[in-house]
Amino acid sequence: MDDFNRKFQLLKKVLGNKSINFNDLCIEMFASESSILRAIDDLNGVVKKRYPNIQIKKRGDNIFLNATEDERRNISTYFFSSELNQYDFNIENYQS
Numbered sequence: 001m002d003d004f005n006r007k008f009q010l011l012k013k014v015l016g017n018k019s020i021n022f023n024d025l026c027i028e029m030f031a032s033e034s035s036i037l038r039a040i041d042d043l044n045g046v047v048k049k050r051y052p053n054i055q056i057k058k059r060g061d062n063i064f065l066n067a068t069e070d071e072r073r074n075i076s077t078y079f080f081s082s083e084l085n086q087y088d089f090n091i092e093n094y095q096s
Contacts, residue, residue, distance in 0.1 A: 003039075006029060006031060006035070006039055007039045007042060007043055008079075009029065010025075010029065010036065010039050010040070010043065011043055011075075011079060013025065014043075014056050014063060014064070014065045015065065015072050015075060015076055018064065019062045019063065019064045020062065020063045020064070021061055021062060021063075022036070022058060022061050022062060022063050023061060025063060037058070040056045040058070040063070043056055044056055046079075047075060050075075050078055051067070051071065051074070051075065053066075054066060054067045054071060054075070
């Protein structure tokens with residue numbers, strides 16, 4: 001899985017769950033803890049441009065997004081439209 005797809009899969013998991021166990025996430029994504037933490041930092045940088053008060057956070061063994069359901073939908077739309085605008089649209093990224 002390339003870096004973009006890893007970040008995108010991570011974002012989908014965070015948006016779709018209230019909380020995710022960090023260790024389980026690393027195993028599921030076949031990634032090291034440091035790779036996942038770097039991806040979170042990168043995603044937070046993008047989210048912060050549009051939503052400065054929202055972040056993906058790690059607390060203890062859990063990862064979560066401090067956002068309401070409406071904000072989660074807005075972030076999903078923002079990333080979807082950003083990918084379309086960059087002509088890097090890959091429908092397989094949006095299929096579960």
